[in-house]
Amino acid sequence: MRTAGPQRPDLARELLARAAEAATRRAQRARNQLDAVQLGQGRHSDHANTNVLRRILAEHDWPGHRLVGPAAARAAWSIALHSDDAPDFQRAATTLLERAVRAGDALVQHWAHLHDRALVNSGRVQMYGTQFLLRADGVVLYPVHAPQLLDERRASVGLPPIAVALEAVRRRYAPDHRAEDALAVALRQVA
Known part of the structure; x- marks a missing residue:
């Protein structure tokens, strides 16, 4: 049995590329391998990633498994998770992700993680201990x-x-x- 591919492979490629670049940068930052210029570039890149995901959410709702495939849905979650400089966006993304989970189009674990991150970023205690x-x-x-x-x-x-x-x-x-x-x-x- 062959499963259908994502409805929007173009969005999937963009989300995957952006999330992979950001993950590499975060790993380097955790190991103190970035200088001040690279840290600034990383913040700019995170902001750009947030804006791209914001556009995707406005046009398509949460980019779930059907729209972009499981790997790119994970990439979208990662971008939302690391949109710490945009707490309102992060909370809105949490709501859309929860809706996708209810529709069977996203993972509940991703929602729990993003929900906790949004709570912590708004100065509240987390619920699932993911942060x-x-x-x-x-x-x-x-x-x-x-x-x-x-x-x-x-x-x-x-x-x-x-x-x-x-x-x-x-x-x-x-x-x-x-x-x-x-x-x-x-x-x-x-x-």
């Missing part, structure tokens, strides 16, 4: 609503227990990055 802070002394979880129920909420959206996710993030950002590729793949599957 971490990388500090000099290690990785810590941003404050979470009703922590005693966190694993139950995470399970309700298909996320693993918080201890598993926290360990994966800590390994990913440990000083020894030799196993990073395997861990990055695992973290994407976990988060």
Whole structure:
């Protein structure tokens, strides 16, 4: 049985290229491999990515699996997730992504992650424990609503227990990055 490709492969290619470039830049930033000019270029690129996704959302609603395919839908989620300088846009994207999840056109895990990010960026506590802070002394979880129920909420959206996710993030950002590729793949599957 052959599955149909995305309705808009042109949008899929654009989202994939933009998200891949941004991911590479974020990895370099996490390792302090960017100078001040490159950091500024990265901020400009993130702003441009937000504007492209804003246009796509205005024209097509959330770019889900049917419109752009699963990989590009993930790319759109990543762009929205990292649109931290546009909190109103991020909240609107969360609403559209939730609608796509209800229609079976997006992953609930992506919605939970974006929902948490929008909450944290608006100064509120997160619900699903997907947002971490990388500090000099290690990785810590941003404050979470009703922590005693966190694993139950995470399970309700298909996320693993918080201890598993926290360990994966800590390994990913440990000083020894030799196993990073395997861990990055695992973290994407976990988060």
